[in-house]
Amino acid sequence: xxxxxxxxxxxxxxxxxxxxxxxxxxxxxxxxxxxxxxxxxxxxxxxxxxxxxxxxxxxxxxxxxxxxxxxxxxxxxxxxxxxxxxxxxxxxxxxxxxxxxxxxxxxxxxxxxxxxxxxxxxxxxxxxxxxxxxxxxxxxxxxxxxxxxxxxxxxxxxxxxxxxxxxxxxxxxxxxxxxxxxxxxxxxxxxxxxxxxxxxxxxxxxxxxxxxxxxxxxxxxxxxxxxxxxxxxxxxxxxxxxxxxxxxxxxxxxxxxxxxxxxxxxxxxxxxxxxxxxxxxxxxxxxxxxxxxxxxxxxxxxxxxxxxxxxxxxxxxxxxxxxxxxxx
Numbered sequence: 001x002x003x004x005x006x007x008x009x010x011x012x013x014x015x016x017x018x019x020x021x022x023x024x025x026x027x028x029x030x031x032x033x034x035x036x037x038x039x040x041x042x043x044x045x046x047x048x049x050x051x052x053x054x055x056x057x058x059x060x061x062x063x064x065x066x067x068x069x070x071x072x073x074x075x076x077x078x079x080x081x082x083x084x085x086x087x088x089x090x091x092x093x094x095x096x097x098x099x100x101x102x103x104x105x106x107x108x109x110x111x112x113x114x115x116x117x118x119x120x121x122x123x124x125x126x127x128x129x130x131x132x133x134x135x136x137x138x139x140x141x142x143x144x145x146x147x148x149x150x151x152x153x154x155x156x157x158x159x160x161x162x163x164x165x166x167x168x169x170x171x172x173x174x175x176x177x178x179x180x181x182x183x184x185x186x187x188x189x190x191x192x193x194x195x196x197x198x199x200x201x202x203x204x205x206x207x208x209x210x211x212x213x214x215x216x217x218x219x220x221x222x223x224x225x226x227x228x229x230x231x232x233x234x235x236x237x238x239x240x241x242x243x244x245x246x247x248x249x250x251x252x253x254x255x256x257x258x259x260x261x262x263x264x265x266x267x268x269x270x271x272x273x274x275x276x277x278x279x280x281x282x283x284x285x286x287x288x289x290x291x292x293x294x295x296x297x298x299x300x301x302x303x304x305x306x307x308x309x310x311x312x313x314x315x316x317x318x319x320x321x322x323x324x325x326x327x328x
Contacts, residue, residue, distance in 0.1 A: 012044035015285035015318040016060075022281055026071055026130040033128060034060065037077050037094070045319055049081035052122045054316035055255065055293050062282065063300075065312040066273035073128045074140065074314075084123025088112070088141050091124045095137040100179025103139060107184075110153055111141050111175065118144030127176065136180035143172045154186065155239050159246055162204050163188075169197070173234070185238040187251070194228050198250070201235055205248035207303040212250060215301055215308055222267055223257035231256035236300075248303040254296035254313065261286065261295050268313060275312075285318045 011017070017040075020027035034040040039048070039059050050057030059076040077090045088111055092102035103111070115123070120142055127138030143153070150172055154160045163170065169192035176185040190197055195213075202209040220227055232253050237246035258264045265283050269276070286295050300312035 012319070013040055014044075016040075016045075019282050019285055019318075023071055023278065026135070029135060030071065030073055030128055030130055033094075033098075034075060037075065037126070039075055039077075046079065048076065048079040051076050051080050053125060054295075054297060054314075056289055056295060056316045056319065058316040058319035060317040060319070061297065061314050062317065063312050063314045064268070064275035064279045064282070065300075066271065066275055066310045068310075068312075069274045070129045070131045071278065073130070074125050075128070076122075077124070077126050080122065084120040084142070087123030087125075088115070088139065091126045091139045091141075094126055095139060095179040098135070098137045098179070100137045101182065102179065103177045107153075107177065111143075114143050114147040114150065114153070115141070117148055118146030120144060129180075134180075136178060138179060139175075139177045141175045141177070143175055145171050145173075147172070153184075155184070156244070156246060158204060158244070159186070159237055159239075162200070166192070166197075166200075183238055183240065185236050187234060187236045189232070189234045194231070194233060201248055201250075202303070204245065205237070205303055206245040207248060207305060211308045212301060212303055215311070216250075216252070219252070219257050219299070223263065224259075227257045250301040250303070250309070252299045252301070254299055255294050257299070258294070258296075261289060264294075264296050264313075271311070273311075279313075279315075282315065286315075287318070 017031060020031045031040065039046050045059070048059055051059040053059060053074060053076060054061050059080070061074050063072040063074070065072065077087060077094065088108070092108070095102045102108070123142055125140040127140055129136045129138065150163065153172070153175055154163060163172070170188045170190045172186055173189050174187040176187070198212060199209055202212060234251040236249045236251060238249070240247050254264055269280055269283065289295055295316045297314040297316065301309040302312065303309050
């Protein structure tokens with residue numbers, strides 16, 4: 001078990017550790033795991049190269065969800081400069097050591113085959129969902145755009161047919177496997193028209209279109225009204241046990257809708273939900289990022305059968321590379 005040293009002002013992870021420790025036992029377990037991985041060290045953040053995980057280069061991010069009291073983290077498991085090969089095996093070993101179940105051998109083999117088809121940027125990340133009662137670990141495995149055969153990754157026939165129909169418009173970027181629930185989630189990027197694809201996705205997931213579109217319109221009003229003309233967007237489909245339709249989450253980039261963190265922070269701090277206390281505490285630690293960079297990353301809109309989607313936001317950990325600080 002890692003022994004935590006006293007937090008002192010010279011440590012580069014001062015704000016991050018205070019945030020985790022204010023979360024109580026679940027934050028302490030998250031900090032311990034990050035020390036075991038090596039991303040946190042006795043003197044602070046590891047001297048790792050900038051990460052692909054966040055816009056600031058931070059090797060960890062926390063996701064705040066509107067109607068969820070679980071603290072969700074994603075983290076690198078090795079220095080990004082060391083190369084992405086072997087990261088899936090590293091994450092699976094952590095999942096197994098944590099007491100969860102890693103992906104079955106068949107899925108591991110399909111992921112390995114897909115990753116061998118092209119260059120990798122990060123290979124894999126580790127996710128940790130933690131609350132007072134339990135923790136769960138998650139594999140996030142990169143799928144290169146040149147991967148040829150994806151049929152082994154997509155269990156639902158309807159999703160397979162959708163991807164085949166739109167093979168020139170959507171591309172699978174990442175797969176997640178939840179070590180506790182054993183659910184698989186597929187993350188796609190899209191290059192086609194937003195409205196047409198959104199309508200098809202709502203049909204695929206068997207959810208109403210209007211609440212999703214209305215929430216996107218609210219983002220446009222609050223941020224840039226013309227964002228959709230140039231915005232990058234994606235979506236994820238979670239393969240839910242016993243359900244014929246996948247669970248849909250729309251993925252939008254905060255930087256496409258908002259000029260800086262301040263405007264979005266004000267909205268999220270005022271938005272009702274289970275995320276509020278933790279997000280307010282976290283955002284208090286965020287210093288202004290350099291021009292053109294935002295701490296906030298992916299805005300998730302999780303579609304529901306009734307009512308507006310649940311909103312989530314990924315935010316980079318307060319971090320500065322010891323060799324190239326992001327704070328200017």
